[in-house]
Amino acid sequence: MEDSKGLWKIKYESDLFPEFGREIAASPGGENIFSCIQCGTCSGFCPLSLYMDYTPRRIIAMTRAGFKEEVLSSSMIWMCASCYGCTVECPKEIKITDVMYALKQRAIKEGVYPRRFLVPILAHSFFKSVWKHGRNTESHLIVSMYMKSNPFKMLTQSLLGMKLWLKGRMGIMTDSIRDKKSLQSLLQAVKKIQNGKAH
Amino acid sequence: MRYIYYPGCSLKGTGRAYEESVLAVFRALELQFEELDDWNCCGATAYMAIDELQAFTLAARNLALAEKQFADEEEVNIIAPCSACYLVLMKAQHYIEEYTEIGDQIRSALKECHMEYEGRIRIRHPLDVFVNDIGLEKIKSLVRKPLDGLRVASYYGCQMVRPYKVFDHHYSPTTMDDLMRALGAKAVDWSLKTRCCGGSLTGTIEQVGMRLSFILLNEAQKRGANVIATSCPLCQFNLECYQGSMNRKFNGSVDLPAAYFTQLMGMAYGISNRELGLQRLFVPMTSQFSKKEGYQHVGV
């Protein structure tokens, strides 16, 4: 595929990843994607579909067909706000929101998500904070996220942060659990078990 | 019945007023509860994007701690006011049951750390507990300053009713409307009760997130609401914090307080504004009510 302007619009079978659909179908929540009848209820319901490069329906179709590159680099999967509207409305009981999670994880794993795109960065910051403290402190999160993606944007946001702080809604102190050790070893244990399974 | 209270990270930060009002209402209703000891992050949505299994493990630690704390209880009821926590905890529970591999991995990791999750947990939203455990009768009986004339647009958001339809309909829920009527308010009839507010998008793809919140506020205002009642700190934040920028960006004129439904309950019970955290709102409740006859006692 050349670009979205309609040039070079042909996809060769040899450029597809036929196993991609099966792999996503095998991840938790993905089990029904091969039942999709392309009815579009998901996209019709999705409050965000109009801002997306591909609608959820098309993502399902493309996943199934093995359009791995397009799917993983799509902004759609990051734009999903997890409202679960599509999931409860789908006539084939496809857990579309969970499929989006599976795709996000896959994208992160393969490192193909859009650079400076805030959602994956937010997710990473979140991950770190919880790993360290067991809880997340929203103010820290926002600072670290903007530092990584768009330090300039910080300036516009700091006004809001200030307002929140004045209302007592933004702590500066790091919130943390007591037994951090146990939490970290728990997370490590599950990681180990998971990796053990993979091999 | 005894409950375990799970605040979650937001209720200690941006959603402080939610915690304050939830606890005030708990006390007014004489609900027996204990905070979950040494609770950790629920595993929230963003975390899930990186590693689902770890997210569910985080949730499972909370569930295991709760079971330990209420060791003698056959069913441990956890109240999670934040809709995101509510959903993530519940989702972890479902996945542990439905997907044996996930269940096995998490159980054995817990075991390694000398913990155990037996499955005695029932995750509850305070709205569910109020309406279904305590009952509208009792809720009504405690009202001291009925919210007469106040027009409330109940906003349920997504994750409290989807994908698990635990206590109300996933598209056209009614519990909160019933509750508001019990407090003496008028429930505004509108069709966006469960439409997404933009969630965390306000923080990432700002224009889009704001747009979604704007749609909700605009419609609620058009339908004559004086206040929009929320049940989730993220929804409340989105609906409230950007009203100025929204109006500039989308050429609108929204000016509508977004309060926690527990704050409205507290007001009807005559609990002080400060106890309910009303002073923390950006769009003060007065901005609307002073114009209204019938409801005067808010003075922030």
Add this chain to the structure above:
Amino acid sequence: MSNDSQTENAQQFEPRIVAFFCNWCTYTAADLAGTSRLKYAPNVRVIRIMCSGRLDPQFVVKAFRDGADGVLIGGCHPGDCHYQEGNYKAYRRYALFQSMLKHMGIEEERFRLEWISASEGDKVQKVINEMTEQIRALGPLKLTSVPSYRAQEVQLDLAGVGVEGELL
């Protein structure tokens, strides 16, 4: 499945299950599973009876004694019996007989009664697979002593419940 020496996986224990299926519902459901090409464990041999009410406890004893590792009965859902209430009678006998088997040291998973209507081909598949796995986990049935009891007594007991007993 006589000498499993020929099976590819000779080590694995392959349970033998005898199933008695009612002609009107479960036997038809098993046919439906076939026409729907639902695959299930090959460990079950189906014997057709006209009604689950024909299921004689002695058939069960006979099956266990002759080397079955499990016995499955399939009948119509309560209220749907082609002969009005044969399945109720089957259930009562089943419940009573289940407790007798326990005394003989036969695990309850080995003797199962299921209501499967003519349209539930998928349930046939599910039940057979499930039961095969459960019995595989239990291992072969080892009868320490051949169940010795006076058939007649059981017979009378069962007849008694058949008439008086309440379902469920």
Add this chain to the structure above:
Amino acid sequence: MSAFDIQENGDFRIGVFVCDCGINIAGKVNVSAVAEFAGTLPNVVVTREYKFMCSDPGQELIQNDVKEFRLNRVVVASCSPLMHEATFRRATAEAGLNQYFFQMVNIREHVSWVTENEYLATEKAKALVAAAVRRVKVHRALESKSVPVNPDVLVVGGGIAGIHAALTIANAGKKVYLVEREPTIGGHMAKFDKTFPTLDCAACILTPKMSSVKAHKNITLWTYSEIDKVDGFAGNFTVRVKRKPRYIKEEDCVGCNLCVEACIFKEGKFEDEFNVGLSKRKPIYMPFPQATPSVVLIDPETCLHFKTGKCKQKCVEVCERGAIDFNQQEEFKEINVGAIILATGFKTFDPHRISEYGYGVYPNVYTSLEIERLVNASGPTQGEVLMRDGRKPKSVAIIHCVGSRDRKTNAYCSRVCCMYSLKLAHLIKERTGAEIYNYYIDMRTPGKGYEEFYDKLLQEGVHFIRGRVAEVTNWAMVPSEEDKLIIRAEDTLIGVARRVPVDMVILSVGLEAHDDAGEVQRLFNISCSKEGWFLERHPKLAPVSTFTDGIFIAGACQGPKDIPDTVAQAGAAAAEALAMVDIGHVELEPNTANVETVMCSGCKTCISMCPFSAITFDAENWRAEFNEALCKGCGTCVVTCPTGAAQQHLYTDDEMYEEIEGVLHYV
């Protein structure tokens, strides 16, 4: 029977015939290995493998072998006995053996089609064949009983299916009882204005048939009646019919409607069932002008006389024929029939269940059935398409698949709604000129002239948007959406989410089985599919038969279908019923219970077990006596007999034991 006696003495000569069924069996089971194995079993003198055993050459093969090898027992391993047992029994009989010296082994439905592994499938087939070979040895020669058939037929349900079946049978000279639950026959079709794809007027084709039902000398029509009890078996059913009181003497009422006009309620006040609530009726009413029978009825729930006892009874005053009878009671009729046709139809899906579509919330959201009444010249608006607020719609959305193709409601396709949506689109366009948007997932128009009809609609300028509607709201985003219903859906062909504002929304509700389908199924002792549709014996080969002999099904009670298919099926059911009652007798499977007199101790245990009271006590000889005519062959009594005196033909203890042993140790 002396010829059989010798064979029963132990000189068994068994032939085993294993079928390939093309590749249906041979593709999974090693058929030659099974046949070869069978040859090693005691008393087996010949084994064969053949491509299609049920074909004529296959049957001849069996018959020749019986003669050539002097076989006295036959085993066929092929498909399900429910499919071909009769075929092979006949072949056995034609070879000169008693037809019950035969045993069938199901190695297709129960083996080749359900097993993954070829080796294990072959082993399973061998075990089953071994069991049959053992069992067939203890088979006994039996005679099947032939009993006379009652020539009358009962048809239940007076929709187009029941009407057509009843007329067909009556025209063949047989007596028919037609029992309908509602006060009039006609079913759903009577509610329609036009029918697809020809757009012929429903009333014009249906009402003549309805009147001929009423007028036919061979048809007894009982409307406002239900089946209360069914006893007996194929050829000889006894049925009790409950006739609900309509408080009108049916024989006396001439349908002049004077009483309706005179009723003290000046205006209709109660929901009119026939117009699905779109208009009001009085307590005394005629369901609709062409109702058959043309007799009014009184609804005791709303009539003042019944509610207060204090009505002036204007209706009675005005009826010159004295047809009104407030004291009418429920009545029971008992009839005997040889065959029964069930034609109870369907109900439409209740769209309250999908609250996203706003039915019951927004007044201008309608079901398709309501629209059928709205466009009907004899409907509440005389065929004018007016909304509840009296306005004519300028734009209309028709939402397909409401309650169909959806795992949360009904997974199946309702099959008629695409076509009736096209029909309604056409009629509304014709009458209002409105813009019409059809929202569909797939356009399903398989049928003669159906695709052409679709094409016609395309040309008429009706909009077609391929996308399942997500929600119907009244939430306006732009000024043009104010005060409209907004349809939100993805136009999947364009790949864009669209919002279309309309005045009126029509929900093309799917077809569902009646709520009481389960009860009816039990009453008649037939089976239902999971969705509640009555189950046919075989979808292709016996589509109007059920597993219960003598009971047939026709029309939408078997599954969603349109009128042409309904009528075709009704004709088929009528033919099957006729074939059965016309021969005059039925052969009964001899699987009845009997008693070995000398062994019976007279304990009476069996007597109370029989649900059909087929066993009585002979006090003189102190033993149980079995009535074969009443016994239906469940075998329950056999189980309880402590002496083994009670036995069931075809399922004797010996036969069962041999089969159990057979499947368990075949080598």
